[in-house]
Amino acid sequence: MKRYKPKPRLYRGFRDIFASDLLMRQQMLDSIREVYELYGFAPLETPAVEFVETLGKFLPESQTPDGGIFSFQNEDDEWIALRYDLTASLSRVCAQYKDIQRPFRRCQVGPVYRLEKPGPDHFREFYQFDFDTVGTKSMMADAEGCCVLCDALEKIGIERGNYLIKVNNRKILNGVLETSGVGLIDTSTDDSRAMNVLRSIDKYDRIGLKGVKELLTTGREDASGDVMKGLGLSENEISPILEYLQVGTGDRVEVCDQLESIVGNSEIGMKGIEELREIDKNLRCLGYEEGQIVFDPTVVRGLGYYTGPVFEAVLTFEVKDEKGRVKSFGSIGGGGRYDDLVKRFTGQEVPATGASIGVDRLLEALKLVGKLEERSTSTSVLVAAMDKNHLFDYQLIAKELRSAGINTELYLGNKGIGGQFKYADKCKIPLVVVAGEDEFSAGELQIKDLEAGRELAKEVLDRETWRKDRPAQFAVKREDLVAKIKETLNL
Amino acid sequence: MKRYKPKPRLYRGFRDIFASDLLMRQQMLDSIREVYELYGFAPLETPAVEFVETLGKFLPESQTPDGGIFSFQNEDDEWIALRYDLTASLSRVCAQYKDIQRPFRRCQVGPVYRLEKPGPDHFREFYQFDFDTVGTKSMMADAEGCCVLCDALEKIGIERGNYLIKVNNRKILNGVLETSGVGLIDTSTDDSRAMNVLRSIDKYDRIGLKGVKELLTTGREDASGDVMKGLGLSENEISPILEYLQVGTGDRVEVCDQLESIVGNSEIGMKGIEELREIDKNLRCLGYEEGQIVFDPTVVRGLGYYTGPVFEAVLTFEVKDEKGRVKSFGSIGGGGRYDDLVKRFTGQEVPATGASIGVDRLLEALKLVGKLEERSTSTSVLVAAMDKNHLFDYQLIAKELRSAGINTELYLGNKGIGGQFKYADKCKIPLVVVAGEDEFSAGELQIKDLEAGRELAKEVLDRETWRKDRPAQFAVKREDLVAKIKETLNL
Numbered sequence: 001m002k003r004y005k006p007k008p009r010l011y012r013g014f015r016d017i018f019a020s021d022l023l024m025r026q027q028m029l030d031s032i033r034e035v036y037e038l039y040g041f042a043p044l045e046t047p048a049v050e051f052v053e054t055l056g057k058f059l060p061e062s063q064t065p066d067g068g069i070f071s072f073q074n075e076d077d078e079w080i081a082l083r084y085d086l087t088a089s090l091s092r093v094c095a096q097y098k099d100i101q102r103p104f105r106r107c108q109v110g111p112v113y114r115l116e117k118p119g120p121d122h123f124r125e126f127y128q129f130d131f132d133t134v135g136t137k138s139m140m141a142d143a144e145g146c147c148v149l150c151d152a153l154e155k156i157g158i159e160r161g162n163y164l165i166k167v168n169n170r171k172i173l174n175g176v177l178e179t180s181g182v183g184l185i186d187t188s189t190d191d192s193r194a195m196n197v198l199r200s201i202d203k204y205d206r207i208g209l210k211g212v213k214e215l216l217t218t219g220r221e222d223a224s225g226d227v228m229k230g231l232g233l234s235e236n237e238i239s240p241i242l243e244y245l246q247v248g249t250g251d252r253v254e255v256c257d258q259l260e261s262i263v264g265n266s267e268i269g270m271k272g273i274e275e276l277r278e279i280d281k282n283l284r285c286l287g288y289e290e291g292q293i294v295f296d297p298t299v300v301r302g303l304g305y306y307t308g309p310v311f312e313a314v315l316t317f318e319v320k321d322e323k324g325r326v327k328s329f330g331s332i333g334g335g336g337r338y339d340d341l342v343k344r345f346t347g348q349e350v351p352a353t354g355a356s357i358g359v360d361r362l363l364e365a366l367k368l369v370g371k372l373e374e375r376s377t378s379t380s381v382l383v384a385a386m387d388k389n390h391l392f393d394y395q396l397i398a399k400e401l402r403s404a405g406i407n408t409e410l411y412l413g414n415k416g417i418g419g420q421f422k423y424a425d426k427c428k429i430p431l432v433v434v435a436g437e438d439e440f441s442a443g444e445l446q447i448k449d450l451e452a453g454r455e456l457a458k459e460v461l462d463r464e465t466w467r468k469d470r471p472a473q474f475a476v477k478r479e480d481l482v483a484k485i486k487e488t489l490n491l
Numbered sequence: 492m493k494r495y496k497p498k499p500r501l502y503r504g505f506r507d508i509f510a511s512d513l514l515m516r517q518q519m520l521d522s523i524r525e526v527y528e529l530y531g532f533a534p535l536e537t538p539a540v541e542f543v544e545t546l547g548k549f550l551p552e553s554q555t556p557d558g559g560i561f562s563f564q565n566e567d568d569e570w571i572a573l574r575y576d577l578t579a580s581l582s583r584v585c586a587q588y589k590d591i592q593r594p595f596r597r598c599q600v601g602p603v604y605r606l607e608k609p610g611p612d613h614f615r616e617f618y619q620f621d622f623d624t625v626g627t628k629s630m631m632a633d634a635e636g637c638c639v640l641c642d643a644l645e646k647i648g649i650e651r652g653n654y655l656i657k658v659n660n661r662k663i664l665n666g667v668l669e670t671s672g673v674g675l676i677d678t679s680t681d682d683s684r685a686m687n688v689l690r691s692i693d694k695y696d697r698i699g700l701k702g703v704k705e706l707l708t709t710g711r712e713d714a715s716g717d718v719m720k721g722l723g724l725s726e727n728e729i730s731p732i733l734e735y736l737q738v739g740t741g742d743r744v745e746v747c748d749q750l751e752s753i754v755g756n757s758e759i760g761m762k763g764i765e766e767l768r769e770i771d772k773n774l775r776c777l778g779y780e781e782g783q784i785v786f787d788p789t790v791v792r793g794l795g796y797y798t799g800p801v802f803e804a805v806l807t808f809e810v811k812d813e814k815g816r817v818k819s820f821g822s823i824g825g826g827g828r829y830d831d832l833v834k835r836f837t838g839q840e841v842p843a844t845g846a847s848i849g850v851d852r853l854l855e856a857l858k859l860v861g862k863l864e865e866r867s868t869s870t871s872v873l874v875a876a877m878d879k880n881h882l883f884d885y886q887l888i889a890k891e892l893r894s895a896g897i898n899t900e901l902y903l904g905n906k907g908i909g910g911q912f913k914y915a916d917k918c919k920i921p922l923v924v925v926a927g928e929d930e931f932s933a934g935e936l937q938i939k940d941l942e943a944g945r946e947l948a949k950e951v952l953d954r955e956t957w958r959k960d961r962p963a964q965f966a967v968k969r970e971d972l973v974a975k976i977k978e979t980l981n982l
Contacts (some may be wrong), residue, residue, distance in 0.1 A: 006544040008586035011571055014540055016584055019533035019597075026534070038893045040870040040920075041901025042510035043517070047616050048539060048602065049505055049561070049573075053497040070540070072563030075606070080502055082540075093507055095499035101917045103904045105870075106510075111539065115566070125538050129709040136903040140882065144901070210853040285883040286890055345499040379596075391631065392776040399777055402529045409531025410635070412627040413594045426592045428529075 001348035013116070024372040025127075025363050029109060032129050032357060035152040039144065041107035041131040046089035046399040047260050049113065052079040055088045056305075056344060062297040070113050070124075085303075086130045086356070094134045095345035102135025102350075109359070121364065123228030130335075132354025134342065139275050141310040142337055143282035145355050146293045150312045152357060157371040158315065165247070166296035167311045169276055170336070172259055173198060173300065175269015179240045179262065182233065185304075195304060196231055197241070202300035204245055205330075213242060244392075247297045265398065275309060301336055306336030311355060319368040326420060329365045333357035376428030380489055381408040384420045384434045393440065397433060397481070404482045406491070426449050431488060433481070445481055448473045449488060501556035504607070504615030513861040516618075516854050519647050520600060523620050523848060526643040530635065532598035534624040537580035539602065542733060543570040546579045547835060550846070561604050561615075573604035576794075577621045578832065578849070585625045585843075586836035593626025593841075623845025625833065630766055632772035633800040633828055636846045637784045640804045640824060648862040649806065657740070657787035658802045661827070663750055664689060664791065666760015670731045670753065673724065676795075682716075686795060687733070689721055695736055695848075696821075734737065738788045746786040766800055778845055781899060793828055798885070799828030802846060812861040820856045824848035835909040867919030870982055872899040875911045875925045884931060888924060897971045897982065916941050922979060924972070936972055939964045940979060 010016070017025070033043075052071050071081035083089055086108045087230035094104055109129040118124055131148060133141045146165045153163045174184050177194050185194040200215035207220070214220035218352045219230035233241075240262055247258045256273050263269030276295055283293055301310040321327050335355025342350035366372050383398045385391060394410055401408040409429065411420050417434070424432045434446040452472035476484040485491075499506070501641060508516070543562050562572035574580055577599045585595055600620040608647055609615055624632045626690045644654045665675050668685050676685040691706035698711070705711035707729045710721035724732075731753055738749045738755075738828035747764050754760030767786055792801040803825035812818050826846025833841035857863050860871055874889045876882060892899040901922065902911050910923065915923045925937040967975040976982075 006542070006837060008545070009542070010587075011540055011542060011565065011569075014538035016538070017590075019535065022534040022536055037869040037898050038896070040873075040898055042870060042918075043513040044510065044893040045508040045513055046506035047501065047507070047646045049502055049604075049616065051497070051500070053500060054499070070563070072561070074502065078502075092499045093500075096501075097507075103902075104531065105900060113540075133903055137905070138903045140886065140901065141903045144903075169870075196910065199724045282883075282886065287888055340530055345496055347496060377533045379526040379533060382531075392773075395631065395773065395777055405529070406530050407531055409596060410631065412624055412629045412632045412635075414628070423592055427533075444545055 011124075013122075015125075015466075019378065020369075020374065020376045021363065023375045023378060024367065025359065025366060027372055028363060028366065029129065029359065031155040032152045032359075033107070033109070035148060035155050036121060036129075036131045038108040038151075039105075039148050041105045041133075044090070044093065044106040044108045045110065046083075046093060046108065048082055048113070049080055050092070052081045054092045055081055064232045068115050070115050079406070081206060084114050085112050086110065086128055087132070087305075087338065090130075090132055090134065090354075091338075091341040091352075092345065093344045094350060100381055104134040105132070106134075121361075123360065126361075127359035128356045129355060129359050130356040132335075134352040135350055135356075137339075139278040139309070139353045140282055141353050142275070143286070145335060145353055146279070146283065146311055147286060147288055149355055149357070150288060150292045151313070153313065154367065156362075158366075162315060162317045163292075164235075164314050164316050165293040165311050166299045166314060167276065167279065167293060167309060168295065168297055168299035169272035169309050171272025171275065171308055172182060172263060172269050172297065173272075174203070174370050175263030175266035175272055176240055176244045178266040178268060180233075180237045182237060184232070184268070188329055191229070191409030197233070198300045199247065199302075200231065201241070201298065202296045202302065203392055209242060213238060214246065216241065217451045230406060244297055249294040249296045250290075252283075252290060252293075253277070253294045255297070256280070258463075259297060263422040271475070272302050273307070279309060285441075297311055301334055305335040305338045307339040309353070310334070310336030313355075313357070315365050317369065319365065321368060327368065328363065331358070332362045332365065369404070379407045379409050379427070379429050381406055381431045381485060382420070382424040382427075382429045383408060383410045384417060384424075386417050386420075386434060387413045387436050388439075390435070390440060393435070397435075397445070400482060401433075401485065404486070406482070406485055406489070421448065421450070424448075425454075430484060433485075439475075443478050444475045445478055446473060447484065447488065492605070502615075504609030504613075506614055506616075511865065511867045512854065512858075514866045514869060515858065516850065517589055518863055519854060519857065520620065520850065522596070522646045523643045523850075524600070526639060526646050527598040527620075527622045529642075530568060530596075530639050532596045532624075534600045535581070535597040536601065537574075537584060537599065538575055539604070540571055541574050541580055541583070543572045545830075546572055547576060552775075554953065556796060559604050559841070564849045574603050576603050577601065577619055578623070578794075578796075578829065580624055581621070581625065581833040581845075582829075582843075583836065585833045585841060591686045594632075595625040596623070597625075598622040608721050612852075613852065617852075618850035619847045620850050621845060621847040623826075625843040625845075626841055627844070628830075628842045630769040630800070631773055632844050633766070634770045634803075634843055635778070636826060637770070637774065637802055638777060638779055638868065640802070640846055641779060641783045644804065647853075647857065649857075651782060653806060653808045654783075654804060655807050656784040656802050656804050657769065657790045658767065658784060658789055658800060659786065659790035660763035660800045661797045662759050662763025662766065662787065663754060664692070664763075666754030666757035666763055668755040669759060671728045673728060674758070676788070680775070684722070688724070689791045690781055691722065692732070692789065692795075693793065695789045699735055700733060703736060704729060707732065722904055739783075740787045742784040743774075743781060743784075743786045744768070746788070747771070750788060763799070767887045770800060792825055796829045796832050797827040797894050798830040800844070801825070801827030804846075804848070806853075806856050808860065810856065818859065820852065823853045824847070825846065825854065837905070837939070870900050870920050872897055872900045872922045872924060872976060873911070873915040873920045874899060875908060875910050875915075875916075875923055876902045877911075877925060881926070881931060882927075884926070888926075888936070889972060891926075892976065895977070896977055897973070912939065912941070915939075916945075922976060924976075930966075934969050935966045936969055937964060937966055938975065938979065 066413050069081045069084050074080045111125050149165050186192045216233045217230050220228045245263050312331050315329040318328050337353040339351040383394050385394050398408045398410040430451040433450040448474040506713050560572045560575050564572045602616050677683045706719050707724045711719045717914040739826040790803050803822050806820040809817050828844040830842040862982050872886050876885050889899045889901040940963040
């Protein structure tokens, strides 16, 4: 009987991650966790599955099918979804447990899911690493959030000058919208006229002032010929918005002064500027200068739930990808204040602020700049299984190395010794321990150093010479094995 | 306008995990990872979402609605599901990537999802930590799997004698089924007569010989009055099965000898015994005795895809839960050989073996026996914010402590100093740094040691005395802060 064979494939937008990337990511996550915990954020974990109504509708992509989330009905016909961020779940937790102490400072890392159009660097499952303080109105918390981002990025090896935290305030954006006559943002939905204006402003980075103006008025046709409908704002309405977008990002105090001249008549706008001034003072006290944290009026942040300061972490350097194309990474994280998110459940305002690092995107960037120690595997030694009569010996050698803390694989496949070397080479295992009848009789073992071999091979033009000389292979006495392996591996 | 407020709640069977448990779990995962990597298993990560046909139907719970998995249709009307284990995804990976070197040795940790009836200790999302070797027929790999489980359990603090790895072989079970006349297991489905007999055998632990006999023949009514239909086997059919179940778990060689007397006429049964004998020899060579690893003919393992040796890790000690009830933990992991799982996709047999540790269940056990360092939070110090005029000072104190590697929270709430002490106490933060105008003028800070305070409080009968004496609070010079905190925390 011929059975149906399913095709081994991934649902698009999802991916497998192999050892080399995972080892780097682990290194990165450990550094980020260290910084978050240094600031007193303790870990929390929530399920990947939540009720749809817990998540709310805050995704900028909620125009896409199913509102950008993976949802399904459960056994009781309730709507369930995979979380699209960690913040909605945090709000649920804060509303659900009466005995949670506030301020509640937690950090959380885990995958989130978005039903978006996938692309080469754009996945539907990706990691976020968040920290938040729930239950604080203090601008010290928002300032601290910016500092945490700086410290975390520096901890994983991004030097000062190669990143920037850009800060803005939704209240100031509200002030501009009020001044322009568009009206205020409704944080309980992201489907308002004000949110659409914000989305146009959010594109400033890519499409410039002219592009934003088109989006706000009559519409815009992009390079590919796609037409975006305009929002139909009048000249009077767009004038303060365009002026606002040209403020730039100089000295933090000067930016506040300029913003005041634009939104000075809006109470909420002035409140936002006051908050930024307070953030600036705290940052100054702690020694975080404009080289690390700037005020940038063009920053919006996509999610609809922000109510105060918002911040975005960007990498400022350019790198070339494998094909030599210049790549600019842009935003690798961000966050802000969301005073109404717990209120959705309880009716009571619970001020909160926090941020998130987009772990996978950051990893891509760090790989390209070589900022992480690259290890293709966590395994250091392969014990070759050459002679069937010595299988117990090979197992004991492996056991001895493991007891000494050396990550060791015993070859369990069915290839000959040549195939085993090739295997170690392909798996990037640096050392192979080899022994046959001769070696065991002599009380010796051979160590083949594949990494040294690769280095040498680069220098040797003639493949035959390389083979004949067998560089990077040497004998050790059985009893010196562990010491010699440790020496070779620099352990 | 009164808005609809969703109730903050979890989908049943799902849960939130707070700092105390997470810190213990992290410690446990780090230990397990260390052992897995010591054996040369390199990390892999696959998505939580897979095509239903990738997962196959191997769950023993597939009688439940939707076959025990959370499934939904995607935008192309294909059936998608949350993975129920990590093995199916591993098989997909091995079938999908042509350049994967074999043996492929990987470890993977992550949540898996099962649509089962939830209970107090039974969740629908739980962590598994797997290791597998794909592409090896060698019984060294199966023996190694048992050793890895032993080493991992010992590494996290479970002493020898408190755990047991029970090993059996599906081929021997097949031999019994053949001898009895029931017929062989079909590994491509779990819905066969043979699998139903295995499921009855699997209950031996709980219902004993008499119970299994009832299930195999006329049916069984349990204590709650639920009736399980019998499988209708004849006396002749059940006779070798019952004899088999009484072999017991003595010396590994003796167990093999006894099994041989039962299934000696079955070719597949003899092959299974031969495999166990080989495993025994390897274990003996490596020094793993019957106190750690036994052969137990009653072990079945629920999943349908096993083809050879199967093993189960059990905790052998009993503990009392919070309510003083005696709890026996039983299985906290296991695995086995599954030679046909990759074949499902490719048609080619790819022998494979591996095992999984049920991280959450193990954590519950370790918590009750106090085998893990219990920390309620990762935060060591709370800097109290007492005096609004000194907010910059408090921030600088926090910064200084963090720079010294001390996890420090700056209080950002709006409570007074009494409330802040209470907060630190509830959050189990051991130390509070306090300073007001007097202290700053004198160049001093106060350190309140809440942990010491709690200890002292136990000894002091009179609450007023305790308050008056203010035990466990002391002054330090501003410049000695870091040194004194480190001393107090034993850092």
